[in-house]
Amino acid sequence: MFNDYMLEIGSHLSTIRELHEFGAQRAEQLGRDSVYDFSIGNPSVPVPEGVREAILALACDKDSVAVHSYTSSQGSKEARSAIAKGIKSRFGTDISEDLIYMTCGASAGLAISINALCEAGDEFVLCAPYFPEYAVYVRSAGGKSVTVPFEPNFDIDLAALESVVTPRTKAVVINSPNNPSGKVYSRELIMKLSRILTRKSEEIGRPIFVIADEPYRELVYGDAEVPYMMNFYPHCLVCYSYSKTLSLPGERIGYIAVSPDAYKAHELYSAILGAGRALGYVCAPSLFQKVVAMCEGQKPDIQTYRENGSLLYNGLTEIGYECVHPDGAFYLFVKAPGGDSKEFSSRARNLGVLIVPGDDFAACGYCRVAYCVEKSVIQRALPLFKEIFESYSL
Ligand code: PLP
Numbered sequence: 001m002f003n004d005y006m007l008e009i010g011s012h013l014s015t016i017r018e019l020h021e022f023g024a025q026r027a028e029q030l031g032r033d034s035v036y037d038f039s040i041g042n043p044s045v046p047v048p049e050g051v052r053e054a055i056l057a058l059a060c061d062k063d064s065v066a067v068h069s070y071t072s073s074q075g076s077k078e079a080r081s082a083i084a085k086g087i088k089s090r091f092g093t094d095i096s097e098d099l100i101y102m103t104c105g106a107s108a109g110l111a112i113s114i115n116a117l118c119e120a121g122d123e124f125v126l127c128a129p130y131f132p133e134y135a136v137y138v139r140s141a142g143g144k145s146v147t148v149p150f151e152p153n154f155d156i157d158l159a160a161l162e163s164v165v166t167p168r169t170k171a172v173v174i175n176s177p178n179n180p181s182g183k184v185y186s187r188e189l190i191m192k193l194s195r196i197l198t199r200k201s202e203e204i205g206r207p208i209f210v211i212a213d214e215p216y217r218e219l220v221y222g223d224a225e226v227p228y229m230m231n232f233y234p235h236c237l238v239c240y241s242y243s244k245t246l247s248l249p250g251e252r253i254g255y256i257a258v259s260p261d262a263y264k265a266h267e268l269y270s271a272i273l274g275a276g277r278a279l280g281y282v283c284a285p286s287l288f289q290k291v292v293a294m295c296e297g298q299k300p301d302i303q304t305y306r307e308n309g310s311l312l313y314n315g316l317t318e319i320g321y322e323c324v325h326p327d328g329a330f331y332l333f334v335k336a337p338g339g340d341s342k343e344f345s346s347r348a349r350n351l352g353v354l355i356v357p358g359d360d361f362a363a364c365g366y367c368r369v370a371y372c373v374e375k376s377v378i379q380r381a382l383p384l385f386k387e388i389f390e391s392y393s394l
Pocket of ligand 1: 041104105106107108131175178179213215240241242243249254
């Protein structure tokens with residue numbers, strides 16, 4: 001009667017949503033202070049002042065028809081050219097606005113990119129740990145996900161990646177800074193990955209694409225460099241989003257950038273337009289396209305996340321938890337003390353501490369702690385994390 005897969009994915013909340021809802025209920029029953037919600041990646045720092053001012057100016061613009069009208073389906077020329085200029089000045093990549101496509105966040109960018117590339121039965125290589133929605137987009141596009149495991153430091157296991165490439169491999173999806181591990185892939189890793197994919201593309205006689213999912217690009221602590229994938233590998237699409245970097249997740253704005261050196265780049269761009277159309281995306285929100293055009297290059301306040309990350313990392317490792325120091329994003333991926341991530345999440349949940357089992361990210365044995373929260377939540381949760389840790393030695 002209904003589409004089985006749609007019914008299946010629509011009938012269950014994702015674990016993240018389920019935990020978040022549980023937190024809301026518990027807060028209602030026991031008060032806000034009895035919930036330590038580390039479940040969801042909602043930015044906790046205010047929208048940058050310049051962005052707020054741009055929103056206010058546009059909202060008060062007398063020409064409300066122009067502000068709120070449809071744009072062309074690929075997005076307004078003004079937003080696309082501001083973005084193309086930004087990419088050129090930051091990464092030196094000579095990209096024209098004709099290869100920028102405005103989207104409703106990275107989610108739409110990913111779904112559209114995957115649909116644009118996917119022919120029935122194509123394989124998409126997903127590098128664990130990965131954002132669970134990738135697999136949803138691949139399956140609903142008629143493709144097949146192939147998971148590649150990770151190294152203990154959360155790098156991509158490149159030997160494993162090489163071994164899973166087949167003549168059906170259409171693309172590899174990478175995400176750096178990574179959700180859920182906080183890992184930033186080094187230039188060396190990106191270069192090795194590019195060499196492997198160049199060789200494999202030659203072997204199979206057609207290009208393997210890379211979809212670089214980059215909603216956390218601006219959230220980097222320390223001096224880690226986030227290499228711009230299309231400067232290393234030609235057949236590349238970058239899915240960018242302003243959700244995390246400008247604290248605008250509910251406004252749904254981002255873009256796809258198609259590398260000018262990609263195989264038949266302009267035809268690929270047309271397929272992106274087609275996929276956006278077929279998925280019902282008429283255009284990205286007009287007001288926020290204008291905001292982005294006015295605010296290209298604005299930087300978020302990352303000091304709060306940096307402090308939260310250090311507080312949490314130091315606090316947890318002092319207790320005895322094992323985790324890799326995050327270089328970016330706002331997540332810490334913690335090894336479950338007893339090895340069972342669901343058990344760890346459930347013991348934490350009993351105390352009101354909401355952390356997400358890594359199983360959904362294709363990484364059993366870990367839990368994700370999102371530290372985009374108020375600092376006091378981390379401070380108050382640390383004694384509870386200690387209690388949970390100690391419960392394993394009882
Ligand atoms: N990709 C990753 C790795 C994410 O963590 C998220 C959101 O949490 C997204 C994509 C989607 O972000 P949005 O659609 O809000 O831009």
